[in-house]
Amino acid sequence: MPITGWKAKLYQFVEFVTMLAVLQMMWIGLTLLGLVFIGITPATVGLFMTIRKRLRGEDDLKTLAKSYWISYKDEFIASNKIGLVLIGIGYFLVINFRIVTTMGGLSGLFLLTVMIMIMVLYGLIVMNIFQVYAHxxxxFTRYFSTSVLLTLSFPLQGAGSIIGLFVLYRVFLIIPGLLPFFGISVTILFLSWMSSKIFQMKGELDGTLEVENGSV
Incomplete structure (x- = not known):
């Protein structure tokens, strides 16, 4: 006899929470499998791809876990290329930020303001680029240009994502026991949900993006 009513909703909720916990454990395991440095980027990209499938209606945990592993292997090299570029840019920005903070006067204040704006933009691009890659x-180069385009075209959505991440940060700060089981999976779920709205609006505005990734 099929489960109906509140019991069905409770079952779906428990199943959803279990999925998030399992995917989080897989993210940790796959990150460690790549010795962290070369594992974190493909593990994150694979999780974005898997969460996207869940948002599109796929709810079988066994299938999602298998899909996650396949995405991790298939995107290992390509996603690490993006990760290396982001690390290089981030390192360059940090070095320049430290230099600018030592400067005084109006010119130093102006450059500091510019650097802060650039670093905020960089943070938003990092937040978007793996979602662009998953979608x-x-x-290769268009992942960066498209991330910049989406960041500049939808500032309200970017601000909403930042606010949402801050709320999640506060929740995990208050209940730190949730962090090892849901910290990454819930964060990526939230970002994927936000980005789905952006990609939908982008698709309605123009057709500049290529056909969706067939592996997603």
């Missing part, structure tokens, strides 16, 4: 099949 679309583009030439």
């Amino acid at each position: 679309y099949n583009l030439p």
Whole structure:
């Protein structure tokens, strides 16, 4: 006899929470499998792809876990290329930020303001680029240009994502026991949900993006 009413909703909730916990454990395991440095980027990209499938209606945990592993293997090299570029840019920005903070006068204040704006933009691009990678099949350089375009085109959604991340940060700060089981999976779920709205609006505005990634 099928479960109905509140019992069905409770079952779906428990199943959903279990899925998030399992995917979080897989993210940790796959990150460690790549010795952290070369494992964290493909593990994160794979989780974005898997969460996206869940948001599109796929709810079988066994299938999602298998899909996660396949995405991790298939995107290992390509996603690490993006990760290395982001690390290089981030390192360059940090070095320049330290230099600018030592400067005085109006010119120093102006450069500091510019650097802060650039670093905020960089943070938003990092937040978007793996979602772009999970959604679309583009030439390597276009992942960066598309992330910049989406960040500048939808500032309200970017601000909403930042606010949401801050709320999640406060929740995990208050209940730190949730962090090892849901910290990454819930964060990526939230970002994927936010980005789905952006990609939908982007698709309605123009057709500049390529066909969706067939592996997603």
